[in-house]
Amino acid sequence: MRQRILFGIFVALISSGCQKKASGQTVAVVNNEEITAGELNDALSKNAPAGATNTKEARAAILQQLIDRKLLVQQAKNDGLDKSPEFINQQRRGTEDLLISMLVSRKVNTSQLPSADEVNRYEAAHPGIFANRELWTLSQIVYPLPVDSAVTTKITAAKTLDEVAQVLSASGIQSTRASRQIDSAVLPPTIYAQISRLREGEPFIAPGPGKAVASVITARKPQPLSGDQARQIALQSVRRDNAGKFVQDRIKELKAKAKIEYQPGFAPPKS
Incomplete structure (x- = not known):
């Protein structure tokens, strides 16, 4: 009996320790899943609700949106959708798209700005x-x-x-x-x-x-464009084109080094 009592106390201690609370950096808990202040601030910066007259109202409205979202996600998981082939494929694709976007952004952000001559040539060509x-x-x-x-x-x-x-x-x-x-x-x-x-x-x-x-x-x-407005548009366009060229050049370089095997019938035609 004593062992049973001690075991019951242990389980109770473990359970209470895992129960999350809305305190500190946790602004809400939805079925034991946290919504943090960081998540709330990020959502608030991207999607301030229309009609909110002050920051407190906006924060409250956004928090309700996050709670609604969390509940729908939990329901989807309860229905087993996170284990479906469709979800897994789209999740993989989303992760790949994010990584590619970050790779290109890092290249663009660390590259030198196009020269005045490059910008002028772009304007003349368009x-x-x-x-x-x-x-x-x-x-x-x-x-x-x-x-x-x-x-x-x-x-x-x-x-x-x-x-x-x-x-x-x-x-x-x-x-x-x-x-x-x-x-x-x-x-x-x-x-x-x-x-x-x-x-x-x-x-x-x-x-x-x-x-x-x-x-x-x-x-x-x-409706001609000239001056600073034209230069800004041309500058961004040159940077976009340079990013596209970077992607194509890097793919070519990586393919030359990669080992790629195809199932019969799936290989591209020989050039």
Whole structure:
């Protein structure tokens, strides 16, 4: 009996020692899982709720969001979702994405800033973003992709948007008219150059999944970027491009050193 009593006391001591309390750096405990002041401050800095009139109200609102989140996570675990193949695969992918992001960020943050000459060259190579930036008003025809390649050839050869409409009508293809504005800064340099060389009123075709859009520029409004604003955008773009080049160069270097084995039928074609 004495041993039973001592064992009972031991279990009680262990249980009470493991029970977490909302004190110190722990601002709340949800089913014995802690929410720390660090978690709360991080969430508060990223997502201050609308309508909160002071810091105390904002902190209380964010804490409730964290508690709700914790409860949903606990329920998902109780349902065994954290053991499912879908979760494990997405968790692995998320970890890999985070590590890659940190690798690239460390490289970017420790690299020298692009020189003034690099920034100037970038601006010159992207006139649609900077000196020649424009807002275009487009008149458009949206239509399903033709099955007959001969129809596609006729559409491509059309010199006006009306000619495109005539080809579609003669081929029995239904289409709709539309209009929109587009900023030339969003276009890749090669596409911008191709469109800029078109004669006035000449359409350009943008094929997409299952349909295409024929467009013609009906108005141009100059919106050039220059000075400090242009330099800041160019600087960030050069840094982004340099980060992309770093990733590609590092992959090439690592592949050259790595031992990679493929199951038959999965290897890439030999170049």
